[in-house]
Amino acid sequence: MESLTPDPNTFRLTPLIQSALKRRTSKKCQENGKPNETDPFVSDKAHQEEEEDLLIQFKRYFCSATKIPDKLMEKLVEKCRENSEFAEELSTDVFNSEIVTSHNIRYQFQTNVIKKFLAALEKDDVPVPDSMFDRLGVLLGLKDGKFVEKLYLDEKGDKVVAKFSESVNxxxxxxxxxxxxxxxxxxxxxxxxxxxxxxxxxxxxxxxxxxxxxxxxxxxxxxxxxxxxxxxxxxxxxxxxxxxxxxxxxxxxxxxxxxxxxxxxxxxxxxxxxxxxxxxxxxxxxxxxxxxxxxxxxxxxxxxxxxxxxxxxxxxxxxxxxxxxxxxxxxxxxxxxxxxxxxxxxxxxxxxxxxxxxxxxxxxxxxxxxxxxxxxxxx
Structure with a gap:
């Protein structure tokens, strides 16, 4: 492995990664009003999971039609149990958001995720928003073609950075x-x-x-x-x-x-x-x-x-x-x-x-x- 003080005329990724992550950590500390007293690069799985809003994390997976991690699903269901309004927020900001409804994100994927949420919420007698049932009804009438879309979102999770069609196979x-x-x-x-x-x-x-x-x-x-x-x-x-x-x-x-x-x-x-x-x-x-x-x-x-x-x-x-x-x-x-x-x-x-x-x-x-x-x- 080469030295971390490379020839300035040679392109190196490691110092660029380190520098960018330090800037991000410093910015977050300033935004939170907290001093940066610890090494920002020490692996901390729990902190890493909470680093980004749960709803934004979920939206990233959903828009890219990527399997939702079980732990993330569990946390979202728990938030719905604690606050019934969160289920409505999830339905509005993700399942029925314009970003989602205006693209052909794999319909079968969307259907399966919403069904899983409904089952988890109904099991614990958590009120389910009508809009969630409405979206499921729409999806059940749609059929995937040979190509579907994946969307990747910006830092805040409210805009599409890039979108791609891909084969279902x-x-x-x-x-x-x-x-x-x-x-x-x-x-x-x-x-x-x-x-x-x-x-x-x-x-x-x-x-x-x-x-x-x-x-x-x-x-x-x-x-x-x-x-x-x-x-x-x-x-x-x-x-x-x-x-x-x-x-x-x-x-x-x-x-x-x-x-x-x-x-x-x-x-x-x-x-x-x-x-x-x-x-x-x-x-x-x-x-x-x-x-x-x-x-x-x-x-x-x-x-x-x-x-x-x-x-x-x-x-x-x-x-x-x-x-x-x-x-x-x-x-x-x-x-x-x-x-x-x-x-x-x-x-x-x-x-x-x-x-x-x-x-x-x-x-x-x-x-x-x-x-x-x-x-x-x-x-």
């Missing part, structure tokens, strides 16, 4: 690129901590639905070049870019382009960028040599490539690192994100846990960390 039309995956959500969340002055344009490899690239462009007001190879994926990628108003007005700083890793020619590539990003692209060992070759060529004109990988197979990660070395590239930083915490190697925080709950929730039956690689050309 993880494998569709012979590709997995039509669905949202964990590493893309975690990569988007990481860039909440990266200052806008560090880059003005990014290239995303293997964009799929475009969650990482589009979310970063929206959050940081920067340009993005979204790339993939499969025709069906490119069509969905273009739709999502248009949906987020990144392309379509004729003067956009963002683009959707076909990029074949196996036949990439840098002399024909006219899309400069400060950073290269990629998420969930190392699962196929047969393509890793081509991927690393593309990274090597793009890094001639970009300062770093940030690659996010879900740890499903140790062998594919090792194979990726091998091909990086063979391509004369080096990993200057490598760290994990799991359960709302970054695990960084630092001298400042002995246990290396830095809490940062995600605004891009994702659920998987296989609980695995996301590994981030900061890849750069060897000097």
């Amino acid at each position: 993880q494998l569709s039309m012979g590709t997995t690129g039509l669905s949202v995956w964990q590493a893309s959500c975690d990569l988007a969340n990481l860039f909440r901590l990266i200052p806008s002055n560090q880059f003005s344009r990014v290239i995303e490899l293997g964009s799929g639905c475009g969650v990482s690239g589009i979310a970063i462009a929206k959050m940081k007001n920067c340009g993005v070049v979204l790339t993939d190879y499969d025709e069906n994926v490119l069509n969905l990628l273009k739709e999502n870019a248009e949906k987020n108003e990144l392309i379509g007005d004729g003067e956009e700083n963002s683009k959707v382009r076909c990029l074949d890793w196996c036949s990439f020619d840098l002399t024909e590539w006219k899309e400069p960028a400060d950073l290269v990003i990629a998420a969930d692209v190392v699962y196929d060992s047969a393509l890793l040599s081509s991927l690393c070759n593309v990274l090597r060529l793009l890094l001639r004109h970009s300062k770093a490539a940030i690659v996010a990988c879900t740890l499903r197979n140790e062998g594919s990660i090792s194979c990726f690192e091998h091909h990086l070395k063979f391509s004369n590239l080096e990993v200057v930083e490598k760290f994990e994100y799991e359960y709302g915490e970054y695990r960084l190697e630092t001298t400042e925080n002995s246990d290396g846990f830095y809490a940062h709950p995600s605004h891009f929730p994702f659920f998987s039956t296989i609980q695995t960390p996301t590994i981030f690689f900061n890849v750069q050309a060897k000097k």
Whole structure:
């Protein structure tokens, strides 16, 4: 692992993450009128869960059609027991909010969540708002199509940062690129901590639905070049870019382009960028040599490539690192994100846990960390 006092001309994520989280902690202490007497980075699960309003937490999961954590559901039901008006607030601000009703968030998901709430409330004789029954009635008359929407919300939880269509099936039309995956959500969340002055344009490899690239462009007001190879994926990628108003007005700083890793020619590539990003692209060992070759060529004109990988197979990660070395590239930083915490190697925080709950929730039956690689050309 490289020193925490790096060459100022070299891009490092660790100090940027540390600095951003310190600023956030300091701001919260000032807002609460409390001195910052403790280490802000000590892992505290209970504090982390209460850090954001329960209703906003729930709204994030609901709008992204992500399985609601059992503990969060229990806390919400308990609040409804304590205050019957909270159930009405939940129904108005989430189930019947304009954000939800104006988008086709997976109807079956919405139906299941509302049914679960109704069952829990009725079990304890908690008054159930009529508006909750009304919304359920509407949903029961709707049927999901082949594509549904996921919404990701801003810091306050009252506006949509980015929205995406995805296939209802993880494998569709012979590709997995039509669905949202964990590493893309975690990569988007990481860039909440990266200052806008560090880059003005990014290239995303293997964009799929475009969650990482589009979310970063929206959050940081920067340009993005979204790339993939499969025709069906490119069509969905273009739709999502248009949906987020990144392309379509004729003067956009963002683009959707076909990029074949196996036949990439840098002399024909006219899309400069400060950073290269990629998420969930190392699962196929047969393509890793081509991927690393593309990274090597793009890094001639970009300062770093940030690659996010879900740890499903140790062998594919090792194979990726091998091909990086063979391509004369080096990993200057490598760290994990799991359960709302970054695990960084630092001298400042002995246990290396830095809490940062995600605004891009994702659920998987296989609980695995996301590994981030900061890849750069060897000097």
